[in-house]
Amino acid sequence: MRQALIILGATGTIGVNTLDVVARHPERFRVVALTGFNQIDKLAEQCRRFQPRYAVVPDAQRAQALQQLLSGGQTEVLHGEAALEQVVALPEVDSVMAAIVGAAGLRPALAAARAGKRILLANKETLVMAGRFFMQAVREGGAILLPIDSEHNAVFQSLPANYDGDLARHGVRRILLTASGGPFRTRPVETLAAVTPEEAVAHPNWVMGKKISVDSATMMNKGLEVIEAHWLFNARPEQIEVVIHPQSIVHSMVEYLDGSVLAQLSHPDMRTPIAHALAYPERIEAGVPWLDLAKTGSLTFESPDTRRFPCLKLAFDALQADTTAPTVLNAANEEAVAAFLDRRIPYLAIPATLDHALQRLAGARADSLDDLVAIDQEARAIARDFIAKQ
Numbered sequence: 001m002r003q004a005l006i007i008l009g010a011t012g013t014i015g016v017n018t019l020d021v022v023a024r025h026p027e028r029f030r031v032v033a034l035t036g037f038n039q040i041d042k043l044a045e046q047c048r049r050f051q052p053r054y055a056v057v058p059d060a061q062r063a064q065a066l067q068q069l070l071s072g073g074q075t076e077v078l079h080g081e082a083a084l085e086q087v088v089a090l091p092e093v094d095s096v097m098a099a100i101v102g103a104a105g106l107r108p109a110l111a112a113a114r115a116g117k118r119i120l121l122a123n124k125e126t127l128v129m130a131g132r133f134f135m136q137a138v139r140e141g142g143a144i145l146l147p148i149d150s151e152h153n154a155v156f157q158s159l160p161a162n163y164d165g166d167l168a169r170h171g172v173r174r175i176l177l178t179a180s181g182g183p184f185r186t187r188p189v190e191t192l193a194a195v196t197p198e199e200a201v202a203h204p205n206w207v208m209g210k211k212i213s214v215d216s217a218t219m220m221n222k223g224l225e226v227i228e229a230h231w232l233f234n235a236r237p238e239q240i241e242v243v244i245h246p247q248s249i250v251h252s253m254v255e256y257l258d259g260s261v262l263a264q265l266s267h268p269d270m271r272t273p274i275a276h277a278l279a280y281p282e283r284i285e286a287g288v289p290w291l292d293l294a295k296t297g298s299l300t301f302e303s304p305d306t307r308r309f310p311c312l313k314l315a316f317d318a319l320q321a322d323t324t325a326p327t328v329l330n331a332a333n334e335e336a337v338a339a340f341l342d343r344r345i346p347y348l349a350i351p352a353t354l355d356h357a358l359q360r361l362a363g364a365r366a367d368s369l370d371d372l373v374a375i376d377q378e379a380r381a382i383a384r385d386f387i388a389k390q
């Protein structure tokens with residue numbers, strides 16, 4: 001039986017890479033639904049090629065546009081957030097690639113968890129915003145969670161196969177997350193004030209969506225990933241260390257009590273973690289060139305400088321606070337990054353916005369998902385106010 005797959009965010013970088021791997025293995029995978037937000041032409045092209053039963057877009061207008069482009073085809077076009085939640089829960093669906101960017105990915109990912117699907121999780125914001133509730137839904141729904149983020153996929157591969165959420169019992173001392181350091185690793189700190197959006201999205205090793213590219217430049221991406229690792233692997237903040245590795249070949253490591261450090265290495269190409277999760281526990285070809293270490297030459301490592309990357313420290317502090325700080329951090333960051341990309345604020349106003357929102361909402365508690373969503377909204381409003389005054 002072919003694995004029945006839904007790709008949320010099919011038109012994005014992760015979505016496109018997923019379809020690239022899927023297309024290499026038509027005997028293994030069947031696409032049940034594809035979803036997209038803006039690029040309707042691109043989504044139409046993907047639908048023609050992969051013939052999903054459903055396509056989901058945000059509103060009636062775009063649904064009509066897509067329907068027209070697909071006239072006479074097999075694909076039924078649905079629209080709206082509720083449709084996203086409906087398709088992921090369909091009984092015929094085995095696996096859900098959760099690759100929408102930002103907090104918009106939370107509800108459909110939760111619906112997949114509750115429906116007990118195999119979730120290939122790229123959308124790290126889900127775990128940062130609502131890790132406790134999402135992990136609870138995974139447990140209660142009997143879902144299987146496979147990390148797509150390259151670092152977490154590397155950690156997953158470097159942990160014992162029977163890892164059950166107890167690092168100590170498995171002899172793990174620390175999780176070592178690698179970070180490329182982004183485009184500004186060596187740029188003189190005093191010139192960071194003048195960084196442009198074009199410079200920030202030009203990542204040295206990875207081709208990614210704009211939001212995550214800016215997050216990589218500020219190292220907020222690594223901060224989000226520290227919080228993601230906390231929830232995925234049940235690791236305390238002091239059990240997670242970030243190490244800069246500019247070549248992006250070692251995607252992360254697990255350190256054991258006996259001094260062993262296990263790592264996963266590959267080219268910086270998301271098709272490797274995607275193929276790993278798609279086929280897990282088997283292995284399939286991903287279309288990625290073989291790693292030639294002699295050609296790669298040296299692999300180097302260094303400690304991150306939190307003066308250069310204040311967002312990384314904000315994320316560690318938010319996790320340490322054990323309150324709703326990660327939700328606030330994520331919401332304020334989404335607003336700040338959007339404003340920076342729109343040239344409404346300078347680069348250095350990104351950490352300033354996060355700091356401001358975190359201070360304003362310090363100690364806020366949430367007993368339910370609705371409380372968290374309210375805090376997310378409040379943090380966005382506070383961030384937008386602050387941004388308007390820059």
Ligand code: NAD
Pocket residue numbers: 008009010011012013014015035036037038039058098099100101102104122123124125148149150206207208209210211212270
């Ligand atoms: P992207 O911007 O390229 O694509 C985002 C996708 O989400 C698109 O298909 C878009 O149509 C859809 N989308 C955007 N807003 C939406 C909304 N409000 N409702 C529904 N759909 C919406 O982003 P990406 O680089 O593919 O990243 C996707 C996710 O994967 C992010 O959470 C990112 O952090 C994570 N991730 C990406 C990479 C990478 O290499 N690109 C690596 C690790 C993790």
Ligand code: MG
Pocket residue numbers: 149150151225
């Ligand atoms: Mg990553």
